[in-house]
Amino acid sequence: MESAGIQQLLAAEREAQQIVNAARTAKMTRLKQAKEEAETEVAEHKTSTEQGFQRKLEATSGDSGANVKRLEQETDAKIEQLKNEATRISKDVVDMLLKNVTTVNN
Structure with a gap:
């Protein structure tokens, strides 16, 4: 009987180890x-941010020109004036x- 209890405990331990291994594998996945x-x-965020930056850069560069x-x-009008x-x-x-x-003061 003792042997059957030990076998049962070993089986339970193996089953627990399999469950732990399966959980570990699932966690890693x-x-x-x-x-x-x-x-x-x-x-995606980097791309979006870069595109936004490029749009702003183009917009401000265009305005600058x-x-x-x-x-x-x-300036030309003021110079002419x-x-x-x-x-x-x-x-x-x-x-x-x-x-x-030419006026002489005495």
Whole structure:
């Protein structure tokens, strides 16, 4: 009888070991699967972030070119305005300078 009890305990121990091994294998499989899923998600997030960055970069670069063009036009217009103003008042300035230079104060 004692032998039957020992055999039963050994059988139970083998069964428990098989259950533990099966659980360990399932756990390792799930960990590998989770790692692969995480790597996929990271790659997708990285791609998405990079695409967003590129879109913003293109958008701001385009604006920058337009801003440069607009500023050049505004600068050219201001320069032309100043030239016209200088031409308009240059005769008066020359006359004033000549008057002050040629006038002798006693």
